[in-house]
Amino acid sequence: MEMKVVIAPDSFKGSMTAIEAASAIEEGVKRAHPGIKTVSMPMADGGEGTMTCLVQTTGGHYEEVSVNGPLGNTVNATFGCLGHSSTCVIEMAEASGIALVDKSNLNPMEASTYGTGQLIKEALDQGYRHFILAIGGSATNDGGTGMLHALGMTFYDSTGSEITPAGKKLIDIKEIDVSDFDPRIQESTFLIASDVQNPLLGPTGATHVFGPQKGATPVMVKELEKGMENWADRVYEQTGIHLHDHPGAGAGAAGGIGGAFLAFFPAKMERGIDVVIEATQFKASLESAILVLTGEGQVDYQTASGKTPMGVAQAAKEKRVPTIVFAGSVGEGIESLYEFGVKSVHSIVDGPMTLDEAIGRASELLTKRAEQVMRTFLVSVVDGIEKVY
Structure with missing residues (x-):
């Protein structure tokens, strides 16, 4: 037998x-x-290594793209394509990961998720409409605004001046313009794999728990938290979605990008291991x-x-x-x-x-x-x- x-x-x-x-x-x-x-x-359970696990287990392949790293420098990042479906796997750490920044240069006030948005755009350009997002392990604390900006969203301050997204800029956002947000996003599905359910704000939120790991001093943590709260207020005005204490909006070490997906994408969030088991x-x-x-x-x-x-x-x-x-x-x-x-x-x-x-x-x-x-x-x-x- x-x-x-x-x-x-x-x-x-x-x-x-x-x-x-x-x-x-x-x-x-x-x-x-x-x-x-x-x-x-x-x-894998939604953290780093999820993309490799999914691609290799399904006999898929990788695509390499030059994108902006967390601090704006050019990095080569990959996204995965599953072997038995038309699903694309994007791991946030590939473009916006903390491992891409020398420890002495970590700065969540300046870091941006723009490169993660570039990866999504490239996958959309290649025809993918089904996405698995493994979020976590980032050097960022920008609430996902950099990612949104790379996909066409624009932000303005109280004077009407355009803002280049970064952690320190969240406090200045007064208006969100979605008129040029990539329309292909609404034609797609986004499954967010995460192994944690941190809210966006508060003592268990993205900034307080994970900000110090990304180089935030106690003063920075207070400033970033105020900025994140302002960002959540603006999102609520725009969408009616209350991210402030939404489980998973902080998504652990993802710097608040989970909230951006929940608010502006046709997305659902599931326990990372369940996503991997299904895929x-x-x-x-x-x-x-x-x-x-x-x-x-x-x-x-x-x-x-x-x-x-x-x-x-x-x-x-x-x-x-x-x-x-x-x-x-x-x-x-x-x-x-x-x-x-x-x-x-x-x-x-x-x-x-x-x-x-x-x-x-x-x-x-x-x-x-x-x-x-x-x-x-x-x-x-x-x-x-x-x-x-």
Whole structure:
């Protein structure tokens, strides 16, 4: 009897991409029993790496475009095209990401999402009308105004002068002109993948939580928050949509771009892992599977808020397939995962070692742990391989 195992990890940040983690797990499974059929489905939850996961899992391809980086310099960014549909995947971090700016130059007062808008425009020019947006990991805090400006929207101050969008300019916006906003946007669909539900404003909003990570001083945070509030007021006047405390409008480290999508695009926001599961047709891969192996770098109480291992386990539970989770580090509160279909959680660290050593040996350690888990899972061979749950 053929036994099938689905391998669906997220990245182990700082050590392995999702694809590398899946390969390491697969090697461990094969060491335990070479006859096991493995299906590799690298996952992501809407953050960085989502585009790569979707493109590679579906056999798609990339398009490269020269766009404006967060501080206006030219950068080469890519967007992905899924292999089994006419859907385009745009990862905000490609054009507006914090990794594109040297730490000493981070400045959310000046940074703009203009390049993300350029990516969307290029995809529209190429004929794409279905979009998945992975938002997060940005160097920006401009509420998405730069992105909107690249797509034809114009902003004016109280004197009627046109504003070039940036974080520091949000406070000056008095009027929003949508007359030249790209009409193709309303002919399209936009699915926003996000793993967090931060509101736009307040102590858990985009500015207060993530502004300091982008170089904002306490004084800057206050100024940016006032600007974001003014922007939300102007959006409400224009559209009737109240973004101020709308879940997901802040979208975590996306600097408020989630609110721009919700207000001006035919967009809906979903949990990032759910978007990835649907786009990769993950549930179909579970047919006849007897086990799912997933994991990520840190597994703790936050994992149950919609991270990859939880979403994968939920999908597998629907098909009555058990899930085992691997983690670089296991924290408090993992018990909450068991109700979602997780059977056990295993740290890949097999003894005392430094963080640098654990990161350097991550692939080796994951392979060894996967082999051990599979050897435990396989209990006997009688007329082939028997399965146990």
